[in-house]
Each structure stands twice: as C-alpha cells, then as structure tokens.
Amino acid sequence: MEPLRMAIERGREAGLERSEIDNAARILNDLELRTQAVAFTDVPRSDILKLQACVSRDEIVECLYTLMKLKAKDGFRAEVLAEYHFQNFMFCQKQGYGPEKASALLSMMRILHAQTVIDKTADLDEAKSLLEDLLARHSRQLPPFSVGIFSAAEVALIRAYATRTFLRHFKMFQFMYQQTKDVVVCEVPSRATSQIPRLAPLHTNFELNPLEVPQLQEFLRSEALEEAADQEAEDVRLDSCAKSP
Secondary structure, eight states, X not given: OHHHHHXXXXXXHHTOOHHHHHHHHHHHHHHHHHXXXXXXXXXXXXXXXXXHHOOSHHHHHHHHHHHTTOOGXXXXXXXXXXXXXXXXXXXXXXXXXXXXXXXXHHHHHHHHHIIIIISSOOOHHHHHHHHHHHHHHTEEEETTTEEEOSOHHHHHHHHHHHIIIIITTHHHHHHHHHOOOOOOOOXXXXXXXXXXOOOOOOOGGGOOOGGGOGGGHHHHHHHHHHHHHHHHHHHXXXXXXXXXX
16 A cells, blocks of 8 residues: 555655546545554443443443434334344453454444445345455554454354344345335315304205105194184184174
8 A cells, every 4th residue: 555655655755646546545534444453443441441330231321322423313224223233232242352452342343334234235145255354454463454453263163153143134224214204295284263164055845845744744733734724713712703793
C-alpha cells in the first residue's frame, strides 16, 4: 500500500488528471479498509469497559442498541440483531476476552452480518470467505496488513462459534431482509357530527292502504268503533229532537 500511496502523492505533484488520481485513491482506500483492524472501531475502549461492567441483560442490550446503532423503529429486525450482538458479547465474556479482543470480535461479527446480509445478498461460501478474511486480519502480526489480536487457538474457537451460530442460521438472517410487506392505506374521513343521510325520493307507488297493513288494524278498529258510537249517539239525538212537540 505504501508504494501506491507514494505514487498518488507524486501524481498530484506532477499534475496528473484528477480522474486517474481519484481511481488510485479509491483503490488505496479499499485496500486500507480490507486490511484495517476493527478493534475499538464500533466499540471504543471506554464503551467496552462499560459494557463489561454491566450486571444485567437489559443493561447490556441497551448499551448494544446504542453502540451498534440499532433503531427500535426497525421492530423485529432490531430485536434479532440485538440478540445477535448480545450472544456475541456473551461469547466474549465466556472466553474471558479483554477490551481489545471483545471489541474486535463484536465488530467482526457485525461486519460479517452487514456485508453478507444487509449490504448485499451473499451466498454461504462468500460469508465463510469473509469470516476467514476477518480472522486472518486479526490473528497475525504483519502490519499494516494484519494484527495479532487473537491466537491460533482463539481463532479456531471463534470459527467454530460463528459456524454454529451465524453461518448455521445464515438463510434465516437473510430472510428477514428479503421479505416484503404490503401496506394498504385507507382514507377514513373524520367528522365532528354524524353525517345526515340522503333523502330518499318519494313516489305515489310507495303509498299503502292503511286498511291493508296488519299492524294498523288494532288502531283502525278502535277508531271505527268510536265513529260508530258517535254516529249512533247523533242518531238518537236527532230522533229525540224530531219527537219533541
């Protein structure tokens, strides 16, 4: 990488075209990212010390939400990732890793998930290859290409752990980001008062003869009896008037 970095600097001094220098700088940046150690990148030393001092699961998960930039609005995905990072941290605790090793492993597992599940849909072989690259980058003291954070025995344990956890459930992790959700939006008008129903048109064909309605017969019968009684009383009165001298 150093020869490439020097070539970029000399190219700038010689006034080469910006596009050529930018391409070389992009290649250099990619090389640096692929060889950069990830210890204390996602989880700085002060934060990993706080994390290791937590005494409850809830405290650890809350810290991991912040450190790994998880968002509660992501719902189920965030919960699964929180559990994923929690189990990775518990592996570090079980192995008795110090701050540097614990921070490195948490970031390695985050990168493994992000680059094979979130950023792109990789296959299982690509995920295994990335895992081996991360392990090699952190198990040999060959700066600037790699650093010897983990021993060969620790690398074997990490490989076995990643295989029985992340790689074993690799398709499940991918499924969470491949599924689609259909959203149906319905507009519901909000009114302060109930809506007045529309007036129905009236027509003479809608009229009914009350004498033909069974429910009205009782009332009509009472009215007929009253009218008959009134008529009879009127007839009696008229007869009385006619007979009087």
